[in-house]
Amino acid sequence: MKAEVYAALEQLIPAGSRVICAVSGGADSVCLLHLLLTWGRDRGLDITAAHFNHQLRGAESDRDQTFVQDLCRRLGVACVIGSGDVAGRRAAAGESTEEAARVLRYAFLRQAAGDTALIATAHTADDNLETLLINLLRGTSLPGLTGIPARAGNVIRPLLNATRNEVLAYLRENGLPHVEDSSNASDAYLRNRLRHQVVPLLKQEAPNLAASALAMTRRLSEDNALLDRLASQALAECMADGELSAPRLLALDPALQGRAALLWLRQNGVDGSSRHVQAVLSLAASANPSARCSLPGNLAAQRVYDRLVLAPAEGTCASVQETILTIPGKTLMGGRVFACRFR
Numbered sequence: 001m002k003a004e005v006y007a008a009l010e011q012l013i014p015a016g017s018r019v020i021c022a023v024s025g026g027a028d029s030v031c032l033l034h035l036l037l038t039w040g041r042d043r044g045l046d047i048t049a050a051h052f053n054h055q056l057r058g059a060e061s062d063r064d065q066t067f068v069q070d071l072c073r074r075l076g077v078a079c080v081i082g083s084g085d086v087a088g089r090r091a092a093a094g095e096s097t098e099e100a101a102r103v104l105r106y107a108f109l110r111q112a113a114g115d116t117a118l119i120a121t122a123h124t125a126d127d128n129l130e131t132l133l134i135n136l137l138r139g140t141s142l143p144g145l146t147g148i149p150a151r152a153g154n155v156i157r158p159l160l161n162a163t164r165n166e167v168l169a170y171l172r173e174n175g176l177p178h179v180e181d182s183s184n185a186s187d188a189y190l191r192n193r194l195r196h197q198v199v200p201l202l203k204q205e206a207p208n209l210a211a212s213a214l215a216m217t218r219r220l221s222e223d224n225a226l227l228d229r230l231a232s233q234a235l236a237e238c239m240a241d242g243e244l245s246a247p248r249l250l251a252l253d254p255a256l257q258g259r260a261a262l263l264w265l266r267q268n269g270v271d272g273s274s275r276h277v278q279a280v281l282s283l284a285a286s287a288n289p290s291a292r293c294s295l296p297g298n299l300a301a302q303r304v305y306d307r308l309v310l311a312p313a314e315g316t317c318a319s320v321q322e323t324i325l326t327i328p329g330k331t332l333m334g335g336r337v338f339a340c341r342f343r
Contacts, residue, residue: 001035001170004161009039012156018046018117022109023072023079025051025064025179028122030071031167032159034176036120037075050112052105053083056097060182067179082108098189106155113154123148123157125210126164126199132213133194141258141274142224147217163210231259235267241329243307246284257281268310270295284308 013019013036021036023029036047051068053061065081072079084104090097109119128147135144150160159167171178187193203209234256238248244264252260261280265272272280272295279293280301292302292311300313327340 001162002166005035005159006039008150008158008161009035012151012158013040013043013045013118013120016044016046018048018113019120020048020050020080020109020113020117021120022105022122023049023051023068024122024181025067025071026122026181026184027171027178028124028127028159028164028167030176030178031162031170032120032122033071033077034075034174035158035170037077046117047077048112048117049077049079050109051079051081052108053081054086054101054105055083056086056101057181057183064179064181067177071177080112082112084108098191117154119155121155121157122159124159124162124164124167125214126195128160128217129199129210129213130191130194132217133198134190137190142220142227145217146221146224147214149221160214227255227259228263231256231263235260235263238264240307241326243304243309244284246303246306246308249281249284249308264308265295270297270299270310272296280308 019036019040021029021033023033033047033049036045040047049068049072051065053065055061069079069081084107086097086101086104089095089104090100093100093103095103113119132145132147138144148157148160150157162170170176183189184192187196199209206212234252235244238245238252238260240248249257249260258274258277258281261277261284262272265276265280270276276293276295279295283291283293283301283303286303288303289305290303292300294300294313295310298313300311302309302311325340328342329340
């Protein structure tokens with residue numbers, strides 16, 4: 001394995017760490033598990049393999065689970081097993097199969113990790129390229145062009161510097177077996193269609209496409225982080241008495257307006273999308289001094305003259321608690337704004 005992968009291991013995993021390694025049984029995850037065990041042997045790592053049975057492929061899913069358990073016994077590493085009804089969640093939540101599987105899998109991994117362990121997943125440079133292409137096809141802004149992060153909270157991805165071909169070479173060199181997920185051969189999923197039909201054509205023009213895409217997404221990630229920091233500073237300057245000033249928000253550079261609005265929503269517990277951000281910006285520009293727009297979580301953003309505040313959505317019964325009025329000034333209470341002044 002090339003030096004960049006070992007450098008990533010050093011950067012991502014401090015000595016003595018407890019690591020939960022997600023192992024599906026496929027080539028990438030078997031490579032990661034073996035790499036962690038051999039590299040971490042003299043670094044005091046506490047490594048546990050974790051396999052999640054998605055119950056989607058019948059006997060083949062059970063075959064994968066048995067393979068991982070047998071592999072872990074041969075390698076002398078502890079293994080925890082989880083399972084979940086992906087099809088049931090997909091139907092209940094209206095999610096795609098891939099999204100439902102991801103949600104249940106990461107819930108299992110986080111439970112296995114607890115509050116102290118790192119979660120290592122086996123995403124490679126090729127996975128990063130495919131994610132980038134998916135985001136481009138669906139339409140994205142700068143965050144969607146930053147690819148898969150090497151670290152997100154306690155989730156780490158040490159193999160991002162490795163290509164899929166380098167992973168397969170590592171398995172051959174070390175005599176390591178793996179299993180193939182039959183669904184990977186199906187073109188029913190967008191990622192697979194890109195992998196089978198589009199990426200090979202692109203690599204004819206640029207054989208090192210996965211590596212160059214990874215370098216690009218890292219540069220864009222640095223740009224994105226800088227813009228986020230600037231947006232945080234700008235949002236602080238847009239706040240007035242705990243409320244968001246519409247004129248100050250609109251005076252920001254266009255590159256910061258949407259980011260500041262999104263940050264304002266998130267700071268107030270709203271999981272907003274680009275649609276909600278645009279609604280907030282339109283509200284700030286509205287000539288109606290009492291306009292409002294709907295937000296997730298039975299909330300609304302409300303224009304109160306030149307300020308924006310969050311309030312319960314119309315028709316929502318809000319509990320009203322004893323509140324100290326700002327005199328003179330405005331006070332948000334029970335979804336309404338009370339303006340007080342001395343006479």
